Amino acid sequence: MDVDVKSLHPLEVKTLRHVKPGEEITTKRLVDELSFKIGQCNQAFSWLAGKGFVDEARRVQTVVYELTELGKSYAEQGTPEERMLELLTQSGPLTMQELTGKLGLENRDTGSAYGQLSKEGVLSMDDEKRVSAVGEASARMKAVRRVLDKAAGQGEIEHQALDDAEQKAIEKISKKRGASGVPFKLSDREEIVYTLSEAGAAARDELFKKGVTGEEIGELTSEMLSTGSWKGKSFREYNIKTPPNRVLLGRRNPYGEYLHWVKDKLTSLGFEEFDGPLVETEFWNGDALFMPQFHSARDIHDVYYIDKPSHAREIEQPYLDQVAAAHENGWQTGSRGWGYTFDRDFTRRQILRSQGTVLSAKQLPEAKVPGKYFGVARCFRYDQVDATHGADFYQTEGIVLGEDVNLRTLLGLLKMFAEEIAGAEDVKYVPGYFPFTEPSIEVHIKHPELGWFELGGSGIFRPEVSKAMGVDVPVLAWGLGIDRMALMHLGLNDLRELFSPNIENVRLRRNQ
Amino acid sequence: MPKIEVYEDALYSYVGKRYNDEQLEDMLTVAKAELDGKDEAAGQLKIELNDTNRPDLWSTAGIGRQLRQYNEEKIPEYNFFSTPQVSKDYGERxxxxxxxxxxxxxxxxxxxxxxxxxxxxxxxxxxxxxxxxxxxxxxxxxxxxxxxxxxxxxxxxxxxxxxxxxxxxxxxxxxxxxxxxxxxxxxxxxxxxxxxxxxxxxxxxxxxxxxxxxxxxxxxxxxxxxxxxxxxxxxxxxxxxxxxxxxxxxxxxxxxxxxxxxxxxxxxxxxxxxxxxxxxxxxxxPFYFQEPMTIDLEHARSMLGVPFSLKETATALTRMGISAETDESRQQVTVTVPPYRNDFLHPVDVIEDIMIGHGMSRFEPQMPSDFTVGRLTEAEEFARKVRDIMIGMGFQEMMYNYLGSGKDFIEKMEISGDDSIRIANPMTENYEYVRSSILPNLLNSEAVSAHAVYPHHIFETGKTAFLEPSDNSGTVTRNTLGFLSADGEVTFNEVSAHVSAVFYYLSKEYQLQELDDPRFIKGRSAKILYKGEYAGMFGEVHPQVLENWGVQVPCTCCEIDLDTIIRE
Missing domain, CATH: 3.50.40.10 (Phenylalanyl-trna Synthetase, Chain B, domain 3)
Structure with missing residues (x-):
């Protein structure tokens, strides 16, 4: 039988080594022979029984006298009788009054002590009512003292351990209940007597074979280091396969970590980050992107309206005039425009940003040429919340400005994203439709795990968008749907989980 | 975006030839359409149309026409159109x-x-x-x-x-x-x-x-x-x-x-x-009202990045069903817009059709060559420092939705909600407000996480938004840090120590003032001032608020306005 003795506690080791197969093991033996405390005996039995190393042999009824608080003080400082005898022996005769005062006792205690001792011929009282010592401590007193001393070590003593005189003496100063006024509490106990089991005997052999004594150093303390007491000793070997405790650590949110990685990737590719407020106007969310105010293209993004203030005070000029003119008649963009009257109230209507492209549009007036920009923007859509639609979600969007950018550089950019960010194996470009880009391209990628899917949309900003914002060079605009990849990284399949409030879920979540 | 159902047989009779599904999917990209499903028994296809400015494609005949033209490079003649100049015979109608x-x-x-x-x-x-x-x-x-x-x-x-x-x-x-x-x-x-x-x-x-x-x-x-x-x-x-x-x-x-x-x-x-x-x-x-549109060849070439000839350009347009006249001397193409289309607002719209007419495989991807410097926003750099400190102190980062209910964001927090941004057209009352603070999100976490091993130390850096009359929009969006500790024995002293560490490692100074806020226990909460300006608050969460959330464990919370303390 293969017995693992490494996980045994020193108390178990010592017990196993000490008792031979067939012998009875009792608390008394462990106390007497191994100097265990009663509590340690109980621990050793409980652990060994749990492992099946000891079997119950029989049960024994015992009577035990436990020292009470009063008993402990008697044991240390002497009983009232002892103290009285000692005081009188040293100081000579004293009145009862004086005795009570000097010993710090109650009248009735001095009274009963004197009564008992005078009966036993130890003390006597003279005509002037003074008490003096006339004899040695009585046999009874000595028996009480022996009992107190015996019990002091473990805090208790078994009835069997006492001789007749002691048993007689203790009977009078112990009680079963309400024992606080006497030095001993009497209790009936049932003690289990054990013997080594077969497994216990095997473990015992193993201990001897390996030379494990139970005296090995457990925890290495700084005191051992400073005194050097560890020297020359061996260390208890631990079971290294014991399951460890759980660590609660400080940690990034794995989705945040993923977004962080995407941002780092984009900055490494030369993109500068932009950001903006959650509350936007119809102007920036739609009009600046050349989405006609009352066209079904506006339905693509059903938006949340802000209750109050319903409208922004003003829209930045000259962009308002330029965008309005681009819608109405094309302004100076080379377009014929949508041919309707631009609504300047509607354009100030405040909404929650519904698409990250807003930030791209807002960046245009201050963008550098050449320039590359990106943003990871929280967006809001009027959608039923379900596994594929969140109340709010992140969009990753950006623009590239340059004299020479064109459709082919747009495709090159998409290829770079597909490979660098999505780890795509294959890339396909198909014509797409977005109200603010012309031409528009969707990029589909073959992902090693997800298969073919649409990674993102892109295009070249319509001149009605870029020129109205004061930009005369072509502007590539792109957006990436990274949530699908984020879900895959995290082993999730429900978008709502990305913003889970559940602490345990988030703590346990990790990249797949 | 419209989805239509078409009979397969009808579609292919319009196209003039049959495709297998894979070929059809490829061909549909010409119409910015996708095969969305197939009902074999009924012989029907589901097709999704992505271009909201091409209503001519939202029918079996429309899709069929586009595909047929692409294959045959031939434009159908419709002779029933009147023009502003010439009217057709309308009889008694x-x-x-x-x-x-x-x-x-x-x-x-x-x-x-x-x-x-x-x-x-x-x-x-x-x-x-x-x-x-x-x-x-x-x-x-x-x-x-x-x-x-x-x-x-x-x-x-x-x-x-x-x-x-x-x-x-x-x-x-x-x-x-x-x-x-x-x-x-x-x-x-x-x-x-x-x-x-x-x-x-x-x-x-x-x-x-x-x-x-x-x-x-x-x-x-x-x-x-x-x-x-x-x-x-x-x-x-x-x-x-x-x-x-x-x-x-x-x-x-x-x-x-x-x-x-x-x-x-x-x-x-x-x-x-x-x-x-x-x-x-x-x-x-039917009345033909469209105007012709002229495109400079150079414009198309520079946008598409390929030096096509005039003839190639005209052919590409023909495949899209657009007849094009070329002008060699001016290097221009003038297109006659089909009677069923009205989506040519700008020459770039024609250029896209040239692109599709050529087919995407004609365009070799090319890396952008301009050198640009990448960088994060200052706010993001700052937030990253903050996150590092919070994680170092043993906090788990959380990420939350920004929308929530008035019950969670206002009622349970025992605040008036006077500065909260409300949505005028909420879909449900569960998403009716924009969060003005991260604290309700943190407490909600606590409310749903009583089973998670304690202690709980959680935080988020994210945006909050609230009413601010001085702004043009009447609102303001702020980058904010919020954190919460929940355990049998959390104390004001502990959260104060965390605040102190955050500021120390950001190399920022702060002052404290006593705070009277229903969300916190009075005398055990503080207002953080940075350069004399309000920058946040922290303290022991008021038991009434905990009770509102059904939280049975004492909590401390802190919220810091990062946009305020980022300033030098």
Missing amino acids: VVKIDPSVKDVRPYEIALAATGKKIDEATLKDIIQTQEKLCWNFGRKRRSIAIGVFRSDLLTYPITYRAADPDATKFIPLQMEGELSLREITKKHPKGHEYGHIVADFDRYPYLEDAKGEALSFPPVINSAYTGAVQVGDENIFIEMTGTELRDLILTANIVACDLADAGFTILPVKIEYPFDTEFGREIVS
Whole structure:
């Protein structure tokens, strides 16, 4: 039988080594022979029984006298009788009054002590009512003292351990209940007597074979280091396969970590980050992107309206005039425009940003040429919340400005994203439709795990968008749907989980 | 984006050849369309159309036409179009517009078709096209509503007028007896759906023929007699009413070309207006109104990045169904826009068709060569430092939705919510407010995480937004840090120590002031001041707030406005 003795506690080791197969093991033996405390005996039995190393042999009824608080003080400082005898022996005769005062006792205690001792011929009282010592401590007193001393070590003593005189003496100063006024509490106990089991005997052999004594150093303390007491000793070997405790650590949110990685990737590719407020106007969310105010293209993004203030005070000029003119008649963009009257109230209507492209549009007036920009923007859509639609979600969007950018550089950019960010194996470009880009391209990628899917949309900003914002060079605009990849990284399949409030879920979540 | 169902056989007869599914998917990219599903048993395909400016593609005939042109490089001839210069023969087919509709629903356009018995597939396609055009292009019938009628039952001229909603009655489709127009808006299912479009007017739009026979109450419902077109009918009259004349003409043109492709003969109809329109007082429909557009070859070349020749460019356009004339000396192409399209606002729109005509495989990806410096925003750099500190202190980063309920964001927090941003059109009360603080999110976490091993230390850096009258928008969005500790023994001293560590490692100084805030226990909460300005708060969360959230464990919370303390 293969017995693992490494996980045994020193108390178990010592017990196993000490008792031979067939012998009875009792608390008394462990106390007497191994100097265990009663509590340690109980621990050793409980652990060994749990492992099946000891079997119950029989049960024994015992009577035990436990020292009470009063008993402990008697044991240390002497009983009232002892103290009285000692005081009188040293100081000579004293009145009862004086005795009570000097010993710090109650009248009735001095009274009963004197009564008992005078009966036993130890003390006597003279005509002037003074008490003096006339004899040695009585046999009874000595028996009480022996009992107190015996019990002091473990805090208790078994009835069997006492001789007749002691048993007689203790009977009078112990009680079963309400024992606080006497030095001993009497209790009936049932003690289990054990013997080594077969497994216990095997473990015992193993201990001897390996030379494990139970005296090995457990925890290495700084005191051992400073005194050097560890020297020359061996260390208890631990079971290294014991399951460890759980660590609660400080940690990034794995989705945040993923977004962080995407941002780092984009900055490494030369993109500068932009950001903006959650509350936007119809102007920036739609009009600046050349989405006609009352066209079904506006339905693509059903938006949340802000209750109050319903409208922004003003829209930045000259962009308002330029965008309005681009819608109405094309302004100076080379377009014929949508041919309707631009609504300047509607354009100030405040909404929650519904698409990250807003930030791209807002960046245009201050963008550098050449320039590359990106943003990871929280967006809001009027959608039923379900596994594929969140109340709010992140969009990753950006623009590239340059004299020479064109459709082919747009495709090159998409290829770079597909490979660098999505780890795509294959890339396909198909014509797409977005109200603010012309031409528009969707990029589909073959992902090693997800298969073919649409990674993102892109295009070249319509001149009605870029020129109205004061930009005369072509502007590539792109957006990436990274949530699908984020879900895959995290082993999730429900978008709502990305913003889970559940602490345990988030703590346990990790990249797949 | 519209989705349509087409019969496979019908589609391929329009295309002129058959494809397997994979080939079809490839070909559909030419129409910015996707194969969305297939019903083998019914022989039907589901197709999603992505271009909202190409309503001509929202029918079997429309998709078929685009694919056929791409294959055959041949543009179909439609000879039934009138132009501003030349009108086609409309015979006796006249619609008179009454001045009364001018302020209600001013425009009407019509056409007739004959020469073929309508079969099941064609009827289904006509109804579907009509629905898609009205819903997606006609803004749910607000700007376009289409009706189809049995022209054998009609006597020209037809009149379009605004009628008394109570005195005017007819039997609408799906009903047994006569209803007044007003009753239709109240009792008829279509009345419930579309009645609101005209409900505010004293008089409702109404079409009737020369004998007073009702055609319809646009944009709501047709007559059950004249407007119930059936399989086997050979002569139909189609009319559309609405608010945008160009959109109506375009819609009529699309329907006319679809029917012509299906084998019908199109019969023009004259519409007589008593008021001026941008195309005059008489319009003979179908009507070609589009203007030619000229593109510089160099513009197309520089946008697409490939030096195509003029001839190649013209061929690419032909494949898209656009006839193009080339001008060698000016290096220009002038396109004639097809009668069923009106999506060429700018030369770039034509350039996209050139791109599609060439096929995407003609464009080799090329890396952008400009050198640019990448960088994060200052706020993001700062937030990253903050996150590192929080994680170092043993906090788990959380990420939350920004929308929530008034109950969570305001009521449970025992605050007034006076500075909260409310959504005017919430979908449900669960997402009615923008968060003005991260604290409710953190407490919600605590409320749903009592089973998670303690202690809990959680944080988020994210945005909060609230009302701020001084801003142009009346609101402000702030980058914010929020954190919470929950355990049997959390104390003010502990959260104060965390605040102190955050500021120490950001190399920032701060002062504290006593805080009186219902979210916290008074005397155990503090306001953080940075350079004398409010920058946050922290403390032991008030037991009333914990009780509101059903949290049974003491919590401390802190919120810091990062945009304030980022300043030097």
